[in-house]
Amino acid sequence: MSESPRPELVVDGFPKRRARWIELATSGDHKDVGRILVTGALGFLFIALVEWILIRLQLAIPENKFLTPVAFNRMLSLYGGTALFFFALPLVLGLAYYVAPLQIGARGTALPRIGQTGMALWVGAAVVLYSGFMWTPTEAGVNPLSPLTETAFLSNNGVDAWATSVGLATLGFVLIAVDLLTTLRNMRAPGMAWRRVPIFAWGATVSSWLMLFIGPVFLAALTMLMIDRNYDGIFFADGSGGAPLLWQHLSWIFYSGSYMLVLIFAFGAIAEIVAVFSGKPLFNRKAVMVSLAAIAVLGTLAWMQNMYTAPIGVGWMYFAMLMSLALIVPVGVIIFNLIATMIGGVLHMRAPLLWAAGAISLISIGLAGEIQQSLVASAWDLKNTTDATASTHFALIGGAVFGGFAALHYWYPKMTARTMGETLGRASFWTTLVGVLVTFVPLALAGYNEGQVIDAYKYFNGTGVDGYNLIASIGSLILVAGIVMNLVNAIQSRVNGPEAGHDPWGGDTLEWLTLSPPDPHNFDVLPDVRSERPMRDIREAIAHRTASPELPVRESEPVA
Amino acid sequence: MAPHSPATDQIDTLVWIGFIAAAIVVVAINVALFYAIRRYRGERGASPRQISGGRRVQFRVAGALTLFALVVFVLGIVFTDKARETPTTGSAGLVAEKGETLEIEATGQQWLWRYAYPNDAFSYYQLVIPVDTLVKLKLVSTDVVHTWNVPDLAGKHDAVPGKTNWVLLRADKEGSFTGDAASLSGQAYAAMRTEVKVVSPDEYEEFIETQKTDIEAAQERVVGLIENGEVP
Numbered sequence: 001m002s003e004s005p006r007p008e009l010v011v012d013g014f015p016k017r018r019a020r021w022i023e024l025a026t027s028g029d030h031k032d033v034g035r036i037l038v039t040g041a042l043g044f045l046f047i048a049l050v051e052w053i054l055i056r057l058q059l060a061i062p063e064n065k066f067l068t069p070v071a072f073n074r075m076l077s078l079y080g081g082t083a084l085f086f087f088a089l090p091l092v093l094g095l096a097y098y099v100a101p102l103q104i105g106a107r108g109t110a111l112p113r114i115g116q117t118g119m120a121l122w123v124g125a126a127v128v129l130y131s132g133f134m135w136t137p138t139e140a141g142v143n144p145l146s147p148l149t150e151t152a153f154l155s156n157n158g159v160d161a162w163a164t165s166v167g168l169a170t171l172g173f174v175l176i177a178v179d180l181l182t183t184l185r186n187m188r189a190p191g192m193a194w195r196r197v198p199i200f201a202w203g204a205t206v207s208s209w210l211m212l213f214i215g216p217v218f219l220a221a222l223t224m225l226m227i228d229r230n231y232d233g234i235f236f237a238d239g240s241g242g243a244p245l246l247w248q249h250l251s252w253i254f255y256s257g258s259y260m261l262v263l264i265f266a267f268g269a270i271a272e273i274v275a276v277f278s279g280k281p282l283f284n285r286k287a288v289m290v291s292l293a294a295i296a297v298l299g300t301l302a303w304m305q306n307m308y309t310a311p312i313g314v315g316w317m318y319f320a321m322l323m324s325l326a327l328i329v330p331v332g333v334i335i336f337n338l339i340a341t342m343i344g345g346v347l348h349m350r351a352p353l354l355w356a357a358g359a360i361s362l363i364s365i366g367l368a369g370e371i372q373q374s375l376v377a378s379a380w381d382l383k384n385t386t387d388a389t390a391s392t393h394f395a396l397i398g399g400a401v402f403g404g405f406a407a408l409h410y411w412y413p414k415m416t417a418r419t420m421g422e423t424l425g426r427a428s429f430w431t432t433l434v435g436v437l438v439t440f441v442p443l444a445l446a447g448y449n450e451g452q453v454i455d456a457y458k459y460f461n462g463t464g465v466d467g468y469n470l471i472a473s474i475g476s477l478i479l480v481a482g483i484v485m486n487l488v489n490a491i492q493s494r495v496n497g498p499e500a501g502h503d504p505w506g507g508d509t510l511e512w513l514t515l516s517p518p519d520p521h522n523f524d525v526l527p528d529v530r531s532e533r534p535m536r537d538i539r540e541a542i543a544h545r546t547a548s549p550e551l552p553v554r555e556s557e558p559v560a
Numbered sequence: 561m562a563p564h565s566p567a568t569d570q571i572d573t574l575v576w577i578g579f580i581a582a583a584i585v586v587v588a589i590n591v592a593l594f595y596a597i598r599r600y601r602g603e604r605g606a607s608p609r610q611i612s613g614g615r616r617v618q619f620r621v622a623g624a625l626t627l628f629a630l631v632v633f634v635l636g637i638v639f640t641d642k643a644r645e646t647p648t649t650g651s652a653g654l655v656a657e658k659g660e661t662l663e664i665e666a667t668g669q670q671w672l673w674r675y676a677y678p679n680d681a682f683s684y685y686q687l688v689i690p691v692d693t694l695v696k697l698k699l700v701s702t703d704v705v706h707t708w709n710v711p712d713l714a715g716k717h718d719a720v721p722g723k724t725n726w727v728l729l730r731a732d733k734e735g736s737f738t739g740d741a742a743s744l745s746g747q748a749y750a751a752m753r754t755e756v757k758v759v760s761p762d763e764y765e766e767f768i769e770t771q772k773t774d775i776e777a778a779q780e781r782v783v784g785l786i787e788n789g790e791v792p
Contacts, residue, residue: 041563069747141744147721148745153670172644238722244705245720278600284613309707309716309742313723321636325629328585332625333618335698339592342610346602357597364589366708370577371585371632377640380715384742385706453742456750460687520595 028112029459029520030101030183033119035415037176038095038408040126042487044086045401049480051079056439062461071455078129078323080142081162084127085169088400092265093176093211095407096204098415099182102511102518103198105189105534107527110182118175124170143255145238146236146247151229156450158449162439170254174215177208189510190530195289199275199282199530203268207261210296212256221250223314230505245310252303260299262396263363264292267334267402270356273410274338276507277353278345278533283337284534291330295432298326308379317376324374325504326423331367351425352505355406356434359398366395369444384454386468387447391438397436405486412490413481413504416499417516421489435479442468442475444484508533562660564737564758565713565729570643574636581632614683643715646694647730654761663696664689668706668719668728670745671752681771687756690764691734697727704746708754710739731758 024032054075058067067075101109111116122476132138138148138158149159171476184205188197197205225235225247234242267288275282282288304312304320337361345438347353367392373379405428412420446452446468452459459465512535514522525535545551563572607774649655652661662685665676676682691694699708709716714729731737741752759767785791 009616068629069750073744073747139747145705153704162580238720242722244722267620279606279608281610283611284615284618287613287618290624311717311718311720311723314640322633325633325636328629328632329622329625332628333622335589336621337613337618339589339596340617341614342596342600345600345608346606347600348598348603349597349601357593360593361590365586368582368585372575375574375632375636375640376580377636377643377715378574378578379569380643380717381571381711383716442649451709453709453740455744456740458750460753465614506760523594560657 013443028116030097030109033116034094034098039089041087041091044082048082050074056473056476059469062466063458068458070139077138087260096345100201101394102184103201103509105510106183106187109179110186111179112471113181114175121168121172125165129165143251146244150289152239163222169211170215170218173211177211181208189526189529196532203264203292204466205262206292206296210257210261214254217250218254242272248307252285252306256303258298258470260295262399264295264536266399269403269407270359273352273356273406274341276340276505277348280341280345283340290336291333294330298323306373308376321374321376341512345493351422352406352410354402354429355402359402361393362363362398366391378542385447389454390444395439413500413517418492418493419500420493426526428445434483434534435475435482438475439479442471508536510534564731565712566647567643570639571715574639577635645680650692654690661694661696662696665698671748674753677768679768680771681768686748688767689755690761691758693729694730699725705743706745707710707742708780709742710737716742733760738792
């Protein structure tokens with residue numbers, strides 16, 4: 001043993017050969033790729049907010065002429081595409097890509113170049129969408145329903161640019177999911193059985209599986225759309241054997257799945273944060289794990305919940321209703337267990353827990369609204385009204401913005417060695433919360449009481465929705481102010497944030513064993529994982545050893 | 561919405577059931593969350609008991625949630641089925657010959673609704689129907705997907721090109737009901753509105769007759785102009 005110790009790989013001070021940005025752009029390190037995705041996603045959050053504000057300014061007063069109908073439809077389409085494909089999904093996958101390998105004690109990812117290619121495709125997608133913005137963006141809506149997207153109705157290349165862009169992004173997400181999944185399956189630290197995998201990394205596993213199923217479905221639909229538009233295809237054109245409803249089926253599978261993906265991510269991150277900041281283990285981990293997987297399956301199978309008004313058999317509608325309502329069970333179990341984790345704990349009310357609690361609250365409002373949208377006959381009244389807009393936004397702002405900011409506050413010290421400003425974080429939280437409520441409660445009421453329809457560039461005088469819309473527009477400004485405060489917080493804390501050390505929160509999982517920011521190879525040594533809270537075990541062992549100096553020094557080598 | 565048709569009565573009831581279910585969920589979760597945060601807020605350093613869960617409480621919670629979801633699901637089916645029932649023509653309604661129901665074709669086109677009546681008369685924007693009479697509205701589209709939406713009289717249903725969709729309604733009150741199309745269909749989508757004018761059966765008969773004669777007269781006039789060479 002003594003004559004040939006294992007050689008240590010020394011990477012400290014390894015000379016940088018090229019400029020920093022070239023190193024970053026060409027790096028296959030999951031932390032670099034994850035940082036690019038997260039930073040880019042937060043940038044696109046700002047752009048999506050600008051687009052949302054333009055939409056709300058147009059809708060602030062009845063029969064407004066601030067935007068032309070075409071400009072409004074373009075803003076709407078860009079807002080939808082940006083919010084989902086360039087903010088929510090990359091933020092979710094980027095954070096998972098950064099954190100999950102660290103949590104399972106991996107020294108990198110299994111297929112780093114695949115993941116990096118995914119990120120590069122996503123950047124390319126963003127360039128395509130926003131260079132389209134220079135000439136002629138799509139005006140076909142958030143989920144552009146066939147046959148409006150056929151060349152007969154929209155002949156300029158906006159729809160082509162949109163389809164190319166979201167197709168590249170989706171392909172990128174699928175590649176990132178492939179890499180994540182391979183890593184999570186093969187590169188877990190010794191002793192880390194699935195039952196000991198951190199809940200966020202489990203969420204990343206479920207999300208990646210989900211993306212692996214829904215991504216190719218959407219890619220197929222987009223390919224058909226491109227063939228229709230450019231090579232005289234008839235997939236979605238009626239009259240020659242095509243079926244407009246086919247697009248609805250395929251695209252809603254993807255959109256419903258993405259909705260679930262964001263929620264699964266959010267619940268994973270929230271569960272991690274709630275457990276750490278309560279000083280307790282997550283209540284019934286196994287039930288939460290099963291529930292996360294159930295959300296992925298049930299939520300995606302409920303895709304026809306979006307098609308109650310379409311000419312499909314009522315049996316299919318009942319099937320979709322059953323799947324949607326079945327979601328009550330796993331979502332309810334998760335939220336119950338999150339609150340049960342808090343009960344009896346010692347809640348350390350820092351910004352991550354604050355945002356996480358806000359996320360639980362908003363998601364509960366949004367998904368409760370979705371109950372009404374899931375009841376077939378009730379949806380015949382409420383579908384495609386601003387009530388549906390409000391429900392979706394409550395759930396997705398709760399998941400992607402509040403859940404995302406909770407995760408960002410929580411893992412920011414790991415990425416930068418500094419914590420985000422607490423005061424600004426709190427001020428931002430309350431402002432954003434007020435903004436969300438003031439924006440979307442009136443919109444829900446306008447849809448609920450007056451049936452205001454979605455996606456319309458104007459509404460008429462005397463329809464009784466003026467007040468609701470004006471308040472919602474004012475609320476949007478508050479909402480944007482709140483979110484921008486936190487974005488500013490994230491930017492300036494890079495330099496000015498309080499120094500955090502390597503484990504500022506006393507986390508339970510292995511990412512807190514690494515340096516902040518972690519070395520390129522993540523870990524020098526890995527513990528043998530004996531429970532679902534390996535860092536707590538390590539801290540206890542250290543405390544035990546410090547308290548009893550008479551113990552003999554351990555001779556054996558660290559595992560791995 | 562103010563329901564004025566048997567179907568919208570049921571829809572309205574189910575909307576209320578959904579609202580109550582949603583309210584229960586929102587209140588239960590947020591009260592519990594707020595309580596937990598107020599009650600267990602503390603400072604760092606204290607070490608709480610490491611309770612990691614109980615099987616029985618988990619099964620009870622899951623059971624209660626399943627029961628809740630099932631009740632909502634069954635109510636959803638019951639009231640949706642009621643809303644789908646074909647209403648019958650009442651005593652004040654139009655007595656059709658040979659027991660045929662009144663079938664009107666509604667064609668969605670960018671950005672207008674065209675209504676074709678059984679006697680070949682047609683109208684744009686405004687649909688005229690007799691009160692207390694079963695009307696089968698046949699939804700078709702000539703271009704993109706349009707959603708026919710008059711919330712007081714019926715639920716939303718799509719007119720999809722190449723497909724046929726049906727709206728069954730019976731207006732129980734004379735008057736005028738408006739609605740906006742509810743699927744983005746292009747530039748002038750926001751202006752794609754419709755009005756349903758519910759009148760007495762006699763007025764309805766008179767309307768479609770006048771409409772028919774007017775249309776025929778107009779067509780004859782146009783044909784005459786073309787034959788005389790005044791219009792190319």
